[in-house]
Amino acid sequence: MKHGDVITISQVAAKLPGFMAGLPSMLKGLRVGNATDLSKPMGLGRCVEQATEENPNGFAILYDDTALTYTQFNAWANRIAHYLVSIGIQKGDTVVVMLENRPELLATVTACAKIGAVSALVNTSQRGKVLVHSINLVKPRIAIVGEELAEAYSEVESELVISPDQKYYWADQDTLKDAGSAPEGWVNLAETTGTQPENNLPQTQQVFAEDACFYIYTSGTTGMPKAVVFNHGRYMKAYGNFGYSAVRLTPSDRMYICLPFYHATAMAVCWGSILAGSAALVLSRKFSASRFWDEINQHQATAFGYVGELCRYLMDQPVRPSDRNNKVRIIVGNGLRPSIWRGFKDRFGIEKVMEFYASSEGNIGFTNVMNFDNTVGLSPLPYAIVRYDKENERPVRDSKGRMIKVKKGEAGLLIGKITPKSPFHGYTDPEKTKQCIFEDVFQKGDAWFNTGDLMRDMGFKHAQFVDRLGDTFRWKGENVSTTEVERICDSIESVSETVVYGVEIPNTNGRAGMASMRLECDHTQFDFSMFLKELNKELPHYAIPVFLRVSSGMETTGTFKHKKAPLKEDGFNLAKVADPVYVCLPKADTYVQLTDELQAEIEAGKYRY
Template sequence: MSHADLITLPRLLSRLPRLLVDLPGIVKGLHIGNRSRGAYPASLARCVETAARENPEGVALIQDDEQLSYAELDRWSNQLAHYLRAHGLCQGDSAALMFENRFELLAAVIACAKLGAVSALINSSQRGRVLAHSIGLAAPRMVLVGEELLEAFNEVAGDTALPDDARFYFADRPTWRDPGEAPRGWLHPAATLQDYPVEAPVLERAVRADDPCFFIYTSGTTGLPKAVVFNHGRFLKGYGAFGFAAVRLGRKDRMYVSLPFYHGTAMVVCWGSVLAGQSALIMVRKFSASRFWEEVQQHRATAFGYVGELCRYLLDQPPHPGDTNNPIRVMVGNGLRPSLWQAFKQRFAVERVIELYASSEGNVGFTNLLNLDNTVGFSPYPYAIVRYDQEHEAPLRENGCLQRVAKGETGLLLGKITDKTPFHGYTDARDTERCILRDVFEPGDAWFNTGDLMRDMGFRHAQFVDRLGDTFRWKGENVSTTQVEAVLDSIEHISETVVYGVEIAGTNGRAGMACVRLNCAAEDFDFHALLGQLRLALPAYAIPLFLRLSAQMETTGTFKHKKAPLKEQGFDPQCCSDPLYAWLPGTERYIPLTHELHAAILTGTYRY
């Protein structure tokens, strides 16, 4: 990692003029977040109602040729809230929401918030046992299902224990003006919604900041998902911190969001920023790299949200003379790798990159307020980056206490658990307790273990390095998958890389393996030159011993690589249909890995 990325005082001072201009918004945003805790009356619904009151005719939502004003969205959500209450949804209940990205999903989230009910944001790609598990975690009073996910629900309907009068159907069309028809046995809210009041429902007790707003599910790439409790106060923190302090949209702005809204980046960061600016949200059903910029131009988007490998997929598209001639001035999200940062900004002429670090369950976050390169930015919350022992998979203690890293060093990120930065955890109390470290710096203190390795950049800035599960140990050394991926990604004809550790019988630790997507035929790729370049850029222990050539990488719904299946298949030709290559001890190039060669490696013929 380059020391040029570290935050120096001159680099910080160069941003001071811009910071002074933005200071009123930053102060307002932090004030909203700081007061939105405990019993303070705060609700996602109030954010919508404020926009509807102050900018009623402003465009709130856009999808394809459809759009709704803030007044129309608020009125629709009020009617849906009254309908759901009339059918048994009470304050404190939960409702499972099964929709792809469409207006009905947001209307349902608002309606639940107006009732003080919790929205369980079901991952639209889940099926079978995983889907039934996710619904069960929420213990919902009812389920709202879009036509596009009806088949998925029907497959697990018998496992949910939800009666027929707790199942509500929404046709795959603009149901606020064309309700369509419901299948036999399903309740059909859109057909009778016009009979319900357009005013907001009155509650016995106002929704408070510490009331749960929705459940967001972990991706489940390494097991069954966990349901994260996300309360109204945390939504207000995102609304304030991103909407007023960081992204700073106005009524003329339009944000293009092709991320799934069952994920916090879309639901909280992007939509929260839009609501704060009383701007328009361009809600895209599914991400398409080939249509992205065309749709940005079509809808006159001035901002967009990103996550994971989305920016890489846009860079992989063939260059176009009009790449710099687009209306985007700000992008917000997480997962823009340092190896892509400058190339993306320059090719698409983006002024501001609001990279962030946060997790659905976490109590600490960073935001790139100052538009610095290659950093997740600054955190106003109490945190620590501490030394971590990879071999024993635990933070290092000296005299009973953990030790902070020095500037430029990498360690485990912890968020201090306080009244202002609580850790609400998961629906399962055992999962919650596993993520808490106690007696960290003094007796009785408690810190949330993020499970992420971060680099201290100085001046309370940080750089994301790796998930702990992604860093592995080989030859007594720690190998950062992110570092190896960055080197491989810089090599000609390599378009995308996933690095992970695999076990070799008779050795300690895990050997490096890289799943690589080429933009040329394998026979045209120079494997000899590849090894030479890796030797120049990486220490010997970090060079992958095995390669897997894949035509397409498997990702989660939020564009993060799925490593678990790759680790399980390892370098076994019987488990993997992709071409495999190996670097044998004492040789100068990668060669095809055959069944015979695989057997020889396992029996110790080649000593690693």
Template sequence: MDNQDIITFPQFARKIPMLISGVPGLVKGLKVGDTKDKTREVGLGRCIETLAADSGETEAIVDGDRSLSYAEFNAWTNRVGNYLASTGIIKGDAVVVMIENRLELMVALTACAKIGAVSALVNTSQRGRVLTHSINLVEPKAAIVGAELRSAYEEVKTELTVPEQRQFLVDDTVQSGLPPASSHSGDFWIDLMHGSKLASGDNPRQSREIYPDDPCFYIYTSGTTGLPKAVVFNHGRFMKAYGSFGFAAVKLVPSDRMYVCLPFYHATALAVCWGSVLAGGATLVMARRFSASKFWDDIRHHNATAFGYVGELCRYLIERSASPDDTDNRVRVIVGNGLRPSIWKQFKDRFGVPRVMEFYASSEGNIGFSNVLNFDNTVGLCPFRYSIVEYDNEHERPVRNSKGRMIPVGKGKIGLLIGEISEKTPFHGYTDAEKTQKCIFQDVFKPGDRWFNSGDLMRNMGFRHAQFVDRLGDTFRWKGENVSTTEVELIIDGHDSVIESIVYGVEIPNTNGRAGMAWLKTSGHPGQFDFASFLRMLRTSLPACAVPVFLRLGEDAETTGTFKHKKAPLKDASFDINAIDDPVYVWLPGTSTYTRVTQSVLDGINNGAYRF
């Protein structure tokens, strides 16, 4: 970080008028998101019902050429919710929802929220063993599957614990060329939208029986070890995002239109972006997926005034050739996370974006930051109690002083972010109690206090502002997704020619996050290894973001006294062929196998000749 990124008093003083003008919104946001009263009726469903009553004719959601007003959207969700309830689904039941970004996804998850069911929002790129794990993990009472993902579901159906009588299919009237159903699929599917057509369009009575601690979604995260974990995202937490981002930070109005091409199985799109839209009574414009070549045309076509982003999205946009149309847009604010300091100002200037509402939050975390004062290169400030403490990278733990207390870092310094666990900032944890306990520090600054371990390194920028630096442990972020090294290792170790593997993330110049790299010990000579079939196996078994970009083949890996692999030397060597005397291979863009890294290939990677 450049010294100019550290916030000085004169810089902060110039923002005081903005800070003062934002106080009413901040107060309202905190009030709306206040979850101390556990008997208060809240929830996603209530937000929709209020908008339907007060702003029923306003466009709620646009999906391509399809559009729904808030009144229409509310009535549709009511029919689906009342129908699901009639099949025996009750409050607290988990319902797996597997639908790509489209109107029906929002209808399904809102319908579940209204009757108190918990939508388990499975990553739509998951397949095979990982998909089976994610579905069975939440002990589902039903599954709602989009026709575009029918084949993926049917491939693992025999291993699933979903009740046979509650497997609902949702037609895809927008996307053509869908894969045919498996020949062994039988007739178990129930057409959800047809079945709910005659159900009542009135607000379900259950929507008046939803309280802050009631779970709303399960959002899956790779966490730090193992297969995906299901994070509990309750209605109170949705209200916090709705209040804090909607009223205090993003501040949309009914005439605003927010374009979102991020997947709605992530909290960024679902809670932050959509929550901001609902708080402003604005319009959500959905895109099935991100396309760098069509992005700005879509923005202009839909007259979008805002959009959601992750850092990788911004990098892809900035890498495209400049166009005279770059500033031809009505965008006044963007909201997301991961915009790198190296392109932050360039992005704002090139595309004429006046306000970057960068934020920091995690699906499981108990605190968040938002850039309400529009400083550059920061995740902003946090209204709740947190600390950035000294961290010992070698021993992988926070530093404690002679009294056993953690030590806050000074201005400009890097440390581990922790958030106090309190009534205002509870930590709801995972479906696995043991994993929940592992994320809690105790006796941090005083006896008995409890703090959430974010697993993230932050830089203290001063004036309660922070800058994201990196993730710790066995998770890295690539293509806007968290990747569990353990999950990838499990898949790799299942290959017949692999004896042992170590997976970690490495930085490629001019990219966001860390690309996957795997050290492999194989059963034969490296020259006999079938890289093409190995890559095919990985691409079939893993989401694209989790497939290692680099491989290093070796004989023995350095271990600690407790036989844990020492990843630090491998991370330090990265894909440099001169650092360790082992061959390195790379999956170059547009190829179907791994290529041996020579000096010329290495120079090309470092000089940006390949677009990863």
């Protein structure tokens, strides 16, 4: 850790004037985000209605050539909500929502929130068995699907718990101008909702903090995707703590978001900040490094949401004289690495990096409200960073069985204390919830949430993200479940056993997937093209292993768990690995055997991952 990344008292003193100036907004955010009155109506639907009251003629959404004021957007969401009520959708019912980033997605989620229905925000990359699992897990009443994902839905429809006559369709176009046509068997939502009432619904006044707002799917630490309950009270935490306390947008601001809205970063943190400021959401379908700044400037955005991988891709673009010619004053997101932090700010003229740390299922969060470099900020909630044994993949405990906090400047496992003010709502599966809780950590009877993340104590309640641990790693801004990738690999012909883990590629964010495999044939006889084709059928692109290590056997512990630490240490370094190693190069349709020359080219950045 660089000495400059340990926060000193003089650095804190220099930040205090700006911190104190924003204190009234921070206090308001804490009040809004930590309301204790569980009988008070609140939630996403109310947030949209309040922004409409405060800025009725201001832009709510800008997307391509579509520009919707708050009045127009709220009326649209109301029409959808009234229709959902007319077909029997009630508070607590689950609605599968499968759309890419476009206004129809946000209008649908808002409509569900207004009547207390729960949106299951399926990852748009999911296919096959994983998609079936994610949908059936939450026992939905209906599915609302965009044209862009209708084929993926139809491929697995026969395995779903949803009735065949309960699927609703948004054409992939501006459906407010042209409803389009739906395939046979689908209900066209643009047609059926067009004549519905536009008034706010009374049901919105019956939505409270503990009512579920949406499900976010996460790989968690093991197994198939889990559906994390994101309730309306938690949405208000993002709305208050980020919107008022940290980001502090105004009605004249415009925040550009190209992150997927099936993640909480976009749906809760970014959109919550926008709604709190009655600002405009500039929506992009997908991230494009080459178009990013052109779209920012086209819509005169003053802020944007990010993940670390996005920032790295932008840094990899050729330097342009116009790099600083933008109106962006603040960015909000997570995963910006210290190695590019200051360079990114300087190159693009960014004043404030509102880095934060949170997880869809976690009970603590950090926010960089003091605008230090290279930190996720500070947390008002009780947490600890404890010593961790990487070899045995567990926290270190002393002779009394208690965990040990790290010293300033040291890294360890981040855990969050479970209290009434920082509860752990858990997963839909109680057993999975239990697995993520440590007990008797510092005293008998206490309970702490295991984040699965290594963090460094920077001092003054600030922390720095270091890495993911255990059976999950992060790649392309997504959490990858190693056990799920292992299961898919093991099901493919001629694969006997698989161990999956993440490895670092120089100048990339996160860890790329690598699989150590035992084959039933010689590696020269194995069909790597077929293997990759099968993986593409079952896994999202970011979960497909970049490297394959063909091993003759797997080293295990005394309890027969695979020893991943040595595999992670070896990585794809041929100087350490005697086994044959294969690599899938960007956009390739097969794996090729890694050579010393190819390894050197990958490490030098010749291939863009």
